[in-house]
Amino acid sequence: xxxxxxxxxxxxxxxxxxxxxxxxxxxxxxxxxxxxxxxCGKSTLLNIVAGLDTCDSGQILIGDKDVTDLxxxxxxxxMVFQSYALFPSMTVRRNLxxxxxxxxxPKAEREAKVxxxxxxxxxxxxxxxxxSQLSGGQRQRVAxxxxxxxxxxxxxxxxxxxxxxxxxRTETRVELKKLHNDLGFTMLYVTHDQVEAMTMADxxxxxxxxxxxxxxPPQEIYEKPANLFVASFVGSPEINQIAGHLSGNGxxxxxxxxxxxxxxxxxxxxxxAQDAILAVRxxxxxxxxxxAGHITAQxxxxxxxxxxxxxxxxxxxxxxSVRMGVDQARALESEVxxxxxxxxxxxxxxxxxxxx
Amino acid sequence: MSxxxxxxxxPRVAVVGxxxxxxxxxxxxxxxxxxxxINSVKPMADIRSGNLLTLPxxxxxEPWRIxxxxxxxxxxCSGIKPGLWNSILITVPAVVISVLTGALNGYALAQWxxxxxxxxxxxxxxxxxxxxxxxxxxxxxxxxGMGIFRSYTGIIFVHVVYGLPYTTLLFRNFYVGVPxxxxxxxxxxxxxxxxxxxxxxxxxxxxxxxxxxxxxxxGIWNDYLLGLIFAGNDNLPMTVQLTNIVNNSRxxxxxNVNMAAALLxxxxxxxxxxxxxxxxxxxxxxxxxxx
Ligand SMILES: Nc1ncnc2c1ncn2[C@@H]1O[C@H](COP(=O)(O)OP(=O)(O)OP(=O)(O)O)[C@@H](O)[C@H]1O
Ligand SMILES: [Mg+2]
Numbered sequence: 001x002x003x004x005x006x007x008x009x010x011x012x013x014x015x016x017x018x019x020x021x022x023x024x025x026x027x028x029x030x031x032x033x034x035x036x037x038x039x040c041g042k043s044t045l046l047n048i049v050a051g052l053d054t055c056d057s058g059q060i061l062i063g064d065k066d067v068t069d070l071x072x073x074x075x076x077x078x079m080v081f082q083s084y085a086l087f088p089s090m091t092v093r094r095n096l097x098x099x100x101x102x103x104x105x106p107k108a109e110r111e112a113k114v115x116x117x118x119x120x121x122x123x124x125x126x127x128x129x130x131x132s133q134l135s136g137g138q139r140q141r142v143a144x145x146x147x148x149x150x151x152x153x154x155x156x157x158x159x160x161x162x163x164x165x166x167x168x169r170t171e172t173r174v175e176l177k178k179l180h181n182d183l184g185f186t187m188l189y190v191t192h193d194q195v196e197a198m199t200m201a202d203x204x205x206x207x208x209x210x211x212x213x214x215x216x217p218p219q220e221i222y223e224k225p226a227n228l229f230v231a232s233f234v235g236s237p238e239i240n241q242i243a244g245h246l247s248g249n250g251x252x253x254x255x256x257x258x259x260x261x262x263x264x265x266x267x268x269x270x271x272x273a274q275d276a277i278l279a280v281r282x283x284x285x286x287x288x289x290x291x292a293g294h295i296t297a298q299x300x301x302x303x304x305x306x307x308x309x310x311x312x313x314x315x316x317x318x319x320x321s322v323r324m325g326v327d328q329a330r331a332l333e334s335e336v337x338x339x340x341x342x343x344x345x346x347x348x349x350x351x352x353x354x355x356x
Numbered sequence: 357m358s359x360x361x362x363x364x365x366x367p368r369v370a371v372v373g374x375x376x377x378x379x380x381x382x383x384x385x386x387x388x389x390x391x392x393x394i395n396s397v398k399p400m401a402d403i404r405s406g407n408l409l410t411l412p413x414x415x416x417x418e419p420w421r422i423x424x425x426x427x428x429x430x431x432x433c434s435g436i437k438p439g440l441w442n443s444i445l446i447t448v449p450a451v452v453i454s455v456l457t458g459a460l461n462g463y464a465l466a467q468w469x470x471x472x473x474x475x476x477x478x479x480x481x482x483x484x485x486x487x488x489x490x491x492x493x494x495x496x497x498x499x500x501g502m503g504i505f506r507s508y509t510g511i512i513f514v515h516v517v518y519g520l521p522y523t524t525l526l527f528r529n530f531y532v533g534v535p536x537x538x539x540x541x542x543x544x545x546x547x548x549x550x551x552x553x554x555x556x557x558x559x560x561x562x563x564x565x566x567x568x569x570x571x572x573x574x575g576i577w578n579d580y581l582l583g584l585i586f587a588g589n590d591n592l593p594m595t596v597q598l599t600n601i602v603n604n605s606r607x608x609x610x611x612n613v614n615m616a617a618a619l620l621x622x623x624x625x626x627x628x629x630x631x632x633x634x635x636x637x638x639x640x641x642x643x644x645x646x647x
Binding site for chain 2: 047050052071072073078079081082083085086087088089090098099102103146150
């Protein structure tokens, strides 16, 4: 009923292509996060779905109804904006009921709905205040309330938490996720914050320069990135990358070192000889005595992070990070061997970055 | 912003200097007004004896009474009184209409993001730089064609149209500062352009409305030229009747009556400034919406 299909959405400004043929299938009740760096076209895509912006070509279906040429209010969806965008002259109550007023919903029904949402979001006590008399967090709640009160099943969010402080952001994140579980709405959520994407999403669409690079559950995005961009964009610290040459016998040659990749599951079993990049997360590397691991590197410095520690080592002038316990980090020698967990590593084609 | 409230933080010399400057400027601008005020309550005898700058030998409000109700404007000798009503009838609707149209224009232009909109704004701005005198004759022709030349509708129409470039510019610059997301949110809620303008945008425009209304009020109230040409004999504003009193060739010149009449004509604008001056300053000093 409220599934969303995006079919080859294209958007250009002059000769600048902002969206290249974006395709996405969102099932009903799903929480989808669009993750990408600033300027990659996330807001543009969301605005096109909302109907606030037009696309050059392509088709948008909501609940199997073609809404490509419909006004936003005819698309059965609501939206929460980054700056909240409450109507400054209206009380919270009128902010919530304005849309229904426009739609000529009877007064009694309006009041009932407002009361219900206000209770859900715990903003009952604020109903007679103006937006200027609210804190940022309260404004955000009202903005979410305004979206929910009219909502029939699809909610769009454009970086709704980015103006909140860290603590409030964490709280609201949890609450939004809970709200989603309770209401079962289809939610499309734009952010550049990976933590939000990882924690809230059922599926994440990673965007880069107007393209969806990968659309998958968050854990899969993290563990099996579809290409080098996704691998390096997601995860902190950035994934370790070691460039080498993939030889026909299934080993990665880095200068004189050969890393045996027989433990690695290649995408479709084949591995033609080519230049390739081995990418390993910091927690998938083990410190072993020098010469006992896949490679040997020099310790650069150690960061103690409280719960655990990051050791930064230098390998052929490149800095790699290794996560480990604090005690182990304190006892590190200046030369260390690194053992990669190849079942969790990724190998990418150097030429176009796709996963091998 | 610095204000006299911060005076405590300034060095003493600077404070003295600042007040000296403010007092001198105030005197400079008030002096002509004081001369007019003093002479408007002088008996004619004082004035005939010569010096306009001396204080009156006795204070009389007779010149004010004459100016108000019995001075002659041409053949008609009922003072400036009928002009007051005419001026109100012209100014109030003209101000209301030009504020509303300016706001609507300004909002539309601020919303409309295209090169064409920028060109249109530039065109409207050119209207600010063309002197009225150059537009008079074409305007007369146009209004005659429309059949509203020298009529009540005509004078209001002219004031609204001549004021549009200015009001549009002021409102547009204000609305460019209003976050676009507010209009988008209203659109998501299903509100049309006009509904958004009326229910969401106008209520947050109080400051700029006050500024534009005051500027338009002063401009239209003090207008002489357009009133003379376009209003028609039945709707002549106060300013036109004032000049008629001053220029009346019948009988001897009566400067005290003239000055009283001038003050009478100026009172409404003074009242407007005194009543709304606070909002005016606030409107000019603050930009768009907060919160
Ligand atoms: N009206 C416009 N004319 C030309 N280019 C535009 C216009 N609007 C957006 N763009 C460009 O489109 C690109 C994508 O913009 P968009 O707002 O979608 O980015 P975003 O991913 O939401 O970034 P952010 O995280 O900073 O909000 C940007 O490079 C921007 O410069
Ligand atoms: Mg954005």
